[in-house]
């Protein structure tokens with residue numbers, strides 16, 4: 222895609238790479254029963270790692286924090302150092318498509334807003350291989366919150382994310398891929414607005430000025446603004462669902 226550098230300039234300035242919040246990370250983590258005292262965790266698509274740091278605090282484990290964009294990993298490293306948590310975190314620059322960890326390696330796999338980069342179903346299969354027997358997987362995934370979403374939304378996602386489905390369809394998929402669903406819940410609107418889109422709007426105002434005669438940059442920023450407006454208009458109809466599940470052998 223043309224102009225990826227402007228896209229990254231925007232995202233590198235944001236606290237997180239997608240909707241989410243520490244309260245939801247903690248809520249999901251606390252539903253995992255019988256956790257090892259120091260679990261080995263893989264955080265796929267960790268981005269700047271807000272949830273990685275929260276997981277380090279919650280789990281007292283060791284976390285392989287994996288992303289393929291070095292600037293996000295650098296931000297995670299610096300924040301983890303500040304919080305004196307770097308002993309628990311191994312920032313790792315690998316594509317999730319090229320992970321070569323052994324099978325049955327991890328106690329827990331975490332992925333907030335990122336598993337879809339390998340296709341949700343394919344991601345479930347890969348995590349099933351990498352998890353220990355009875356290991357746990359927690360992911361957030363874009364879903365329709367209703368069975369009959371409005372036509373403009375369907376049109377938009379046919380192009381942007383055709384894999385978006387109602388929650389029930391995602392649960393069927395999870396169960397078909399040999400996981401037992403422990404819980405699922407919808408992220409609150411505040412994790413989209415306060416934690417993601419409001420900081421993005423502020424940054425867009427700054428970048429639109431900085432690149433005021435750069436058509437490519439302005440085109441990218443306009444797409445992001447449209448995404449924000451779409452959410453503000455249709456947030457009753459789609460959202461992120463947290464799914465916490467256990468591997469069945």
Ligand SMILES: C[S@@+](CC[C@H](N)C(=O)[O-])C[C@H]1O[C@@H](n2cnc3c(N)ncnc32)[C@H](O)[C@@H]1O
Nearest residue numbers: 237238239266267268288289316317333334335
């Ligand atoms: C929506 S962001 C989520 C970031 C973070 N989990 C959060 O919730 O703030 C998706 C992340 O996946 C990463 N990503 C995209 N494709 C990837 C790939 N092939 N391998 C590893 N990471 C990837 C991006 O760099 C980005 O940091």
